[in-house]
Amino acid sequence: MPPEHKLELLQRFNQAFAEAVPFNRALGLRFEDYEPNVAVLRLPYSPKLVGNPESGVLHGGTITSLMDAACGAAVFLALGSPTPIATLDLRIDYLKPAVAQLDVLCHATCTKVTGNVAFVTARAHHPDEEADPIAQGAGTFIIFREGGKTSFMERQR
Amino acid sequence: MSLLEAVRAARETRDYDAFTQLIPFAQFLGISAEDHQGELLSKLSFAPHLIGNPALPALHGGTIGSLLESAAIFRLLWDAESLLLPKTITLTVSYLRSARPIDTWAHAKLTKQGRRVASVHVEAWQESRERPIAVATVHLLIKPAE
Numbered sequence: 001m002p003p004e005h006k007l008e009l010l011q012r013f014n015q016a017f018a019e020a021v022p023f024n025r026a027l028g029l030r031f032e033d034y035e036p037n038v039a040v041l042r043l044p045y046s047p048k049l050v051g052n053p054e055s056g057v058l059h060g061g062t063i064t065s066l067m068d069a070a071c072g073a074a075v076f077l078a079l080g081s082p083t084p085i086a087t088l089d090l091r092i093d094y095l096k097p098a099v100a101q102l103d104v105l106c107h108a109t110c111t112k113v114t115g116n117v118a119f120v121t122a123r124a125h126h127p128d129e130e131a132d133p134i135a136q137g138a139g140t141f142i143i144f145r146e147g148g149k150t151s152f153m154e155r156q157r
Numbered sequence: 158m159s160l161l162e163a164v165r166a167a168r169e170t171r172d173y174d175a176f177t178q179l180i181p182f183a184q185f186l187g188i189s190a191e192d193h194q195g196e197l198l199s200k201l202s203f204a205p206h207l208i209g210n211p212a213l214p215a216l217h218g219g220t221i222g223s224l225l226e227s228a229a230i231f232r233l234l235w236d237a238e239s240l241l242l243p244k245t246i247t248l249t250v251s252y253l254r255s256a257r258p259i260d261t262w263a264h265a266k267l268t269k270q271g272r273r274v275a276s277v278h279v280e281a282w283q284e285s286r287e288r289p290i291a292v293a294t295v296h297l298l299i300k301p302a303e
Contacts, residue, residue: 023217026185026206050181052242054160059182060226060245065219069209072218087218091249 002033010034017073024069027062031073036080037110039073041066044103056100063104063124063135067092070108071120071139078110078118084144085118092137102126104134118143160242164234173197173231186223190231197235199228201261208258216256221281221291224263225250229277229295232265237275243297246274254290259283261290273300 002010013031018024027049033040043049043058043066051059068090075085098104107130108122118141125133158166163176173190177183187202201207201216201224209217226248233243263281270276279293280286 020211021217022206022208022211023220024209027219048181048185052160053179053181059180059223060248061182061186061219061223064222064226064248064250065217068218068222084212086255087250087252089249089251090218090222091247093247094245097244 006034013073017069017076021069023065027065027069029066029069032105034073034077037074037078039070039077039106039108041070041073041106041108042103043106045101050100055097058098058100058104060094063094063098064090064092066104066106066124067108067122067135067137068139070106071110071122071137072141074108074110074120074122075113075118075141075143078113079143083146085141086144088117088140088142090137090139092135094135095133098134099126105130108139113143115145116143117141168235173235176234182223183227186220188224188227190228196264197231199224199231199263199265201263203259203261205258210255213255214258216258216261218250218252221252221256221261222248222250222293224261225279225281225291225293226295228263228265228279228281229293229297232267232277233275233297233299236267237270237299241300243275243299246296246298248293248295250291250293252291254288256281256290257283262286265295268294270299273298275299 028044032042049062106124112119120139122137123133124135167173171192207220265279268276277295280289281291
């Protein structure tokens with residue numbers, strides 16, 4: 001449980017990020033904790049997210065989605081203001097299979113922000129198993145700063 | 158029907174729905190596999206819950222990552238000899254363009270099949286195959302060490 005002074009901000013993050021983004025909401029993602037450049041997100045186990053119905057284990061794509069969301073959230077926290085970003089690349093190592101019925105937490109740390117790009121590393125693990133992660137990842141994000149050379153809309157073409 | 162029975166059936170009939178319908182997350186996303194004139198394509202059908210950026214709007218990066226990984230697994234299930242379900246070891250995605258709120262297609266090419274590990278290259282596109290929105294390299298374990 002995060003300290004009390006964080007609860008109000010966590011609630012605001014959840015409104016802006018988990019509830020206002022349709023796919024994050026569909027997955028049931030929640031902010032668990034944060035630091036100035038760290039986002040901790042929880043993916044609740046759900047039968048609809050299963051990849052192998054015979055084992056009940058979550059689909060790898062749910063871990064990818066959780067990592068992408070957590071890495072993006074870590075960049076937003078590091079930037080400190082609502083700046084448009086887009087994932088440039090994302091690399092995930094699947095270290096061990098997830099266990100059926102268990103939630104997955106993802107710790108994402110934004111390690112560096114430059115004028116154009118942000119770098120993030122992340123680890124996904126079951127609750128209370130931080131030392132034995134399911135997956136580790138690295139993401140790179142492009143930052144669309146106001147007045148920058150590349151506008152957000154330009155990238156869409 | 159078990160997963161591997163569904164794979165065997167799909168290999169013969171080239172109708173992949175019975176297999177993809179067994180996978181809850183594929184159903185949740187709207188991922189299917191289709192035979193297009195002898196070529197296997199994977200499809201992510203657009204639905205509003207796939208949006209990751211409501212302002213643009215654009216699909217969530219996780220939905221595209223899931224499509225690319227699924228396309229690699231489908232390729233191995235239909236083409237590789239092993240009847241084990243492949244396990245993803247690493248997934249590396251390059252996001253090239255923002256994914257618009259429309260259907261997305263993916264094609265996976267088996268770059269190399271070794272004895273234990275397969276390397277698969279996947280491309281995803283929307284309106285034009287010449288303008289991919291994302292590409293991925295996926296390494297999968299197809300046969301565990303004995």
